[in-house]
Amino acid sequence: MEREKKERILSLLVSNKPDVLARVAGTLGGRGYNIETLCVDATLDPKVSKIILTTIADQPTLTKIEKQLMKLIDVQQVTDLTKIATVMREMMLVRMKLTERNKADIALIIDTFGGRVVTLNGDHCVIEISGNRDDIEKALQSLKPLGIDDMSRTGIIALERTK
Amino acid sequence: MKIKGSQILIQALKQEGVEVIFGYPGGVVLDIYDELHKGDIRHILVRHEQGAVHAADGYARASGKVGVALVTSGPGASNTVTGIANAHLDSIPIVVFTGQVPTSLIGTDAFQEVDIIGITRPCTKHNFQVRRVEELTRTVSEAFHIARSGRPGPVLVDLPKDVMNAVAEYTLESFRDEDEPQPRPPSKKAFQVLDMISEAKKPLILSGGGIILGGASQELREMAWRTKIPVTSTLMGLGAFPGTDPLWLGMPGMHGTYYANMVISHCDLMIAIGCRFDDRVTGKIDTFAQNARIVHVDVDPSSINKNVMIDVPIVSDCKSALASFNRLLKDKNFTVTDDQRRDWLGMIDEWKRNVPLSYCHSEEVIKPQFVIETLYNLTKGEDTIITTEVGQNQMWAAQFYKYDHPNTFLSSGGLGTMGYGFPAAIGAQLAFPEKLVVDIAGDGSIQMNIQELATAVQYKIPVKIVILNNGYLGMVRQWQELFYEKRYSQTDMTYAPDFVKLADAYGLAGFRTAKPAEVEEVLRKGLSTPGPVIMDFQVDREECVYPMVKPGGPIHEMTLGGREMVN
CATH class of the missing domain: 3.30.70.260 (ACT domain)
Structure with a gap:
């Protein structure tokens, strides 16, 4: 076992x-x-x-x-x-303060992990990224040094690939 | 025709065949009590809600039917928790109805409101809050079904006051037991077990409470007799196999017989049926039945491979598993000659001869074991039901009384609830008014539900209480003697009521003796006095229960009182 x-x-x-x-x-x-x-x-x-x-x-x-x-x-x-062969996803919302210095890096991370900007309010934005747990962890580690305001994660949802 | 929720409840209970309810009224259950006043179902007014649940539990254990308790909200409900947890750990089918504040007040910290659903979630098999009167009939029916099906257990139904007051159409809606067949063993497994029995040189059957709950005693006996396999039973299983049979080994475990524990450690095949390998039975897990392949039959899959790793797991109710083994044994014309079993049974006989269950009799002071032995000699037979409290009294009752019939030994096994035995005896007596019901008690535990004396007197319930009075919380004192250098911290119970005067105050008969020569006479007098009786035996204060396995030690290493036995 x-x-x-x-x-x-x-x-x-x-x-x-x-x-x-x-x-x-x-x-x-x-x-x-x-x-x-x-x-x-x-x-x-x-x-x-x-x-x-x-x-x-x-x-x-x-x-x-x-x-x-x-x-x-x-x-x-x-x-x-x-x-079982399973599709797994987790979603993360991250609120970040935008500065002239971090904008380009954030854009690159969003692009790399297939995320998107959900809202843009003044100098704050909320980013949505979904993926497997590994991707989410990596995205989070990349965003952290750029100054995360707050974040929220869904936990894992999963579905068998076939019946 | 539309009728009130409280009326529907009584109808639903009658539909379930409920004969007696143990209960205690209060504010939010007034509508139900008003219905009960019509006298359709017998109600026994206890003196504390814990007593109601233990009585329902004792009724269930003795009769095999579902026991029922009814209490009010708040403290009435919270007082049932120990009784419910007790039934949960021993898998006893009971349904507890609790009153609840009206649905509009739930969650407002109303007077006498507790979240009894939340409180009892981990100690019930399931619980319900009925929020609409239309759900009532079905919920009651489902509650009884859940309580008695599969691995039985307690179910709680919470009844808000407004639901009892609301009206609805009463329709018969019931959950039929045959809808869900009990799991049965695959025949491949039965063949495998047969092969293992044929190959085994030192087989053993370990049976548990599941045999009694599943009504499988006859099947167990048939199998053991045909295969000439010796039998040991856990505390919960006592009575399933006759205590007077030559194949009987007594109880195993912490206070088990020397020979039962030796057989477990030496057997090469253990067929465990309807037991769950409690730590009090196994001792140190690594050395438990270390020479044996283990077959485990249990109706609850979560019991299998929980504590002990199993070689052949069989998820099945005990009765059908044993029946299928027996059928196969018969079909295959399986026979065991005395010669084939000679070595193994001879070895066991030697253990039995060398270290029998024993104690040192005294002419000066009453030995508690002597009281139990004398009681056994006066009352043996199928018409006696023994209940116990918890502690030394319980272990001596398990060791020195021989149970030949199932449902005749009622004891709090899993939870170890002091105060269980007396109300349970009341419940058992109501199930069987003609039988002799004796509660073997200690002076500590009898005081935990002593208020039920009034119940016994009020309804003329002729329960006989045998108090083994040593003026100590005996089992805790024993541990203090053995493991805490005799520092008897808070276990001296010398300040207790005069039990004979107390009996008198409640209006029942009381007898006392401190002389060994008078034990039989007091028992004879007490047992033949009509109505409830207290017999107070002032026993040797520092007698210990032996054999004893140290907590966490291997079960074949036992202290035998004075002489150490390590094998």
């Missing part, structure tokens, strides 16, 4: 009810597992929500987490996306 501790992505189909997220979060937290990122939204079926969460764990621990989540009445399905 895989003993390496690494980031694992779980996709959960759950009943679209108010306290389901608390049950899922409590099940992980109560047993000492940390949620690294979390994304929740509706699916094509309005009665069902999809939760994409990531956690850092080895394979035996992940199996325990999956089994505990499956015990929840409102959890219908748990899929370990780490094992």
Whole structure:
């Protein structure tokens, strides 16, 4: 069994009810597992929500987490996306103060990571970049020295490449 | 016709076959109590909400049916938490109904409002808040279904006052158990187990509470007898296999028998059924059953590979798994000769002979084990139900009373709840009015739900309480003696009520003795006195429970009281 501790992505189909997220979060937290990122939204079926969460764990621990989540009445399905061919995306919004000195560098970074400027207000701009976790990390590291005002990240969303 | 939520609730409970509710009224459940006043369902008024939940739990454990408790909001609801957690850890099917402030006031810190859904989320199998009266029937039906299906457990249903007052059409909506079949073992696995049994020279069955919850005792016996495999059961599993059978090894683990622990450490095949490898059973995990291949049957997949790594995992309810093993054994005409088992059973017999469960009898002071032995001799049979509190009394009751029938030993295993035994005995007695129900208690734990004496007297519930009174929190004191150089910090309980006078004050009979010669006479008198009875046995103050495995130690390294045994 895989003993390496690494980031694992779980996709959960759950009943679209108010306290389901608390049950899922409590099940992980109560047993000492940390949620690294979390994304929740509706699916094509309005009665069902999809939760994409990531956690850092080895394979035996992940199996325990999956089994505990499956015990929840409102959890219908748990899929370990780490094992499956999956498209993964994360989006980041970054607000930056524009100066004569950093403008060109910012433009280059936006271009490199396929981002775009969402708004431009006076000397502030908000940049949107999406990509896999690695891209987002790299973009963030490049933007940091140029003076980030604030930022917001979505956490990972993921989808199996085929059914 | 449209009827009120409170009426729908009672109808729904009747639909589920509820015969008795253990409860305590209060502001927001007045509408429900007004309905109960009509007397359609029997209600037992407890004296504390914790008692209501333990009583429902005891009723469920004794009868196999779902136990029901009803309490008010706020403190009424929060008082149920220990009882719910207790049922959760032992997988006991109960449904707890809590009142709640009206939906319009939820979240405003209203009078007697607590977020009981949030509080009990981690200690229930599931919980519901009914926010619309139209959802009530279905929710009640679903709650009972969840409580008793798969791995059973407690379910809480929160009932806001306005929902109980609102009116709706009552329609029968029920969740049928057959909709979701229990998981069954794949036949390939059953063949594999059969092969392993054929190959094994030193096989062992470790059975747990799942056998009792799944009603699989008969199947377990059939399998053990056909294969001549010795059986040990966890605390939760006592009674599933007869305590008087030659293949019986007693309980394993921290206070298990010497021979059960030795068998675990020496066996080459362990067939574990309906148990979850609690740390009190396994001791040090690395050395647990280290010579064995392990088959694990459990209805809950999360129990498998949780603590102990399993060679052959089988997700199935115990009854169908055992039935399929038995069918295969029969089809294959599987037989084991006495000769084939001679070495293994001979080795076990030697362990049994060398280190039996024992204690030093005294003519001067009552040994607590002697009380249990005498009680056993006076009451053995299927018409006796024993409940216990928690601590030394519980371990002695597990060691020195022999349980031949399932659902006759009710004890707080997972949570270790002091104060469980007496209200649980009340619940069990209501399930079986004709049986003798005895609560084996300590002087510490009996005081934790002593208020229920009034309940027992009010409803003439003839529960017999045997107090092993050593004036200490005995098990904690034992640990202090063994691991804290006899510094008895806060465990002296000498300041306790006079239990005979207390019995008198509540209006029940009370007896006491401190003389070994009088033990049998007091038990005879107490057990034959009608109504609830307290028997106070003033026992040896510093008697310890042995064998004992040090916490975290390998289970084959036991302290046997005076002589060390390391094997």
